[in-house]
Amino acid sequence: MGLFNRVKKVLKSNVNNEKKNLHQLQKDTEQTLRELKAKIDTMKAKILRLEQQIIEQQSKVQKFERYEEKATHHEETNSFSLQKQQALTEIDQLDAQKAEFKLKVKKMEDIYQTLHQRQGMDIAYIEAMETEANVKQKQAESLIEVEKYEEQVRQELAEAEVLLELREDSFTTK
Numbered sequence: 268m269g270l271f272n273r274v275k276k277v278l279k280s281n282v283n284n285e286k287k288n289l290h291q292l293q294k295d296t297e298q299t300l301r302e303l304k305a306k307i308d309t310m311k312a313k314i315l316r317l318e319q320q321i322i323e324q325q326s327k328v329q330k331f332e333r334y335e336e337k338a339t340h341h342e343e344t345n346s347f348s349l350q351k352q353q354a355l356t357e358i359d360q361l362d363a364q365k366a367e368f369k370l371k372v373k374k375m376e377d378i379y380q381t382l383h384q385r386q387g388m389d390i391a392y393i394e395a396m397e398t399e400a401n402v403k404q405k406q407a408e409s410l411i412e413v414e415k416y417e418e419q420v421r422q423e424l425a426e427a428e429v430l431l432e433l434r435e436d437s438f439t440t441k
Contacts, residue, residue, distance in 0.1 A: 289393040296386050303379050310372045317365040324361065327354040 331351035338344040 289396050293386075293390065293393055296382070296389055300379065300382055300386060303375060303382065307372060307375045307379060310368050310375065314365055314368050314372065317361050317368065321358055321361045321365070324354045324358045327351075328358070 328351050331347045331354065335344055335347040335351065338347055
């Protein structure tokens with residue numbers, strides 16, 4: 268009987284370990300998705316800031332163009348023209364950063380969608396594994412019950428054989 272109890276404990280332990288591992292996998296996937304979503308949101312916020320900076324630089328360009336038109340001295344015209352060119356260069360750099368961030372956001376969103384879909388499949392897989400683990404646990408318990416019943420039947424059969432032998436002995440001695 269001790270052997271079957273040990274088998275039951277081992278099977279139950281394996282089932283519980285499988286459940287823990289599957290739940291940890293699910294938690295890790297959810298954490299990864301949350302982190303990725305936060306990165307996407309951060310990148311989108313950076314894009315919005317870049318767009319605001321571009322608008323500010325465009326405003327500077329317009330301001331320097333007005334100043335340039337109103338300038339009376341050649342040196343002032345050159346100074347405003349130089350500042351306008353610097354603002355235009357800054358706009359080009361900001362546009363390049365914005366394009367780069369948009370590309371990164373697109374890639375991250377694609378990865379997020381893929382992971383989100385996989386998570387759905389993983390959850391279904393985890394639920395299937397839990398069901399299988401529960402079935403295995405019930406099978407182990409059933410096996411132990413069958414073994415107990417089989418042992419009981421053997422004992423009763425042995426007792427019946429002993430009684431039968433005693434009756435036969437009592438009939439043959441008379």
